[in-house]
Amino acid sequence: MIPLSWLLLLSAVLFCIGVIGVLVRRNAIVIFMSIELMLNAANLAFVAFARHLNSLDGQVFVFFVMTVAAAEVAVGLAIIVNLFRLRETVFVDEINLLKG
């Protein structure tokens, strides 16, 4: 059986890769993919604890997280498409209308 701490460490590493992607990249779509990585890190922690505690509730929560992620991706990509139509760019540096 895989030790819980390995799984949690893998989940933490995955989450941090997502955080770094959000901080480092300028392309809004790649930032969005990094957010997906962070959601998957949370899912991995849920499944790891479900295995550790011998309970299925964690897997049910993963199911809900996936539903919310699907809805979030659809809405977010629609916003990005609209932004591209409006500003002709997906680089978050160049979308600075609220900058003083």
Add this chain to the structure above:
Amino acid sequence: MITVLFVAFAAILVVSSLLVILHRSPVTSALFLVLAFCSLAAIYLLLHAEFIGLVQVVVYAGAIMVLFLFVIMYLNLGQDVESGATVVLRRGLGWLLGAALVAEGALLLAGRLAPGPAAPPALAAAAGAGNTQQIGLLLYSRYLFPFEITSIILLVAMIGVIVIARGLREAAPAEPAAASAPAGAAAPDDAPGEDA
């Protein structure tokens, strides 16, 4: 054996997710994200979460990534231009902060927050049912209300996407006849979309 497989899939997962954030072409990033999701599904299978593993492949690697690739091709994105002083500064800060987060997590997991012993495998073995059947029973009994809420979330997301994606044409009143001509079937419900 399971440990070896886990280490292999974890290595694939970490490397491909690093390539997601490092590669300059968004299409390549998306394809590496598909690889990352597939290896994560394999890890779920190793953890005896068969239903979640298959849903991960179908929903994430299938539906969500197809949506990403579709948008990337629709917007016709090429390679990202990543240069300039602010980009270098932000990249350094980002990697520094990420390394600090990883170090903090490793420190906590190695030290006093080490997890306790595992629960005895009574629940799963005694029932004799498959993983999917057990999740279904749980989903339709204890989690029935949240399950219904998720259907409302999906409905709201669907309506929201339609309103957002067609809202821009309404905002330009210069050529109303030409703009709404292709979307003739959607003409009767123009009024509720106005306030979005």
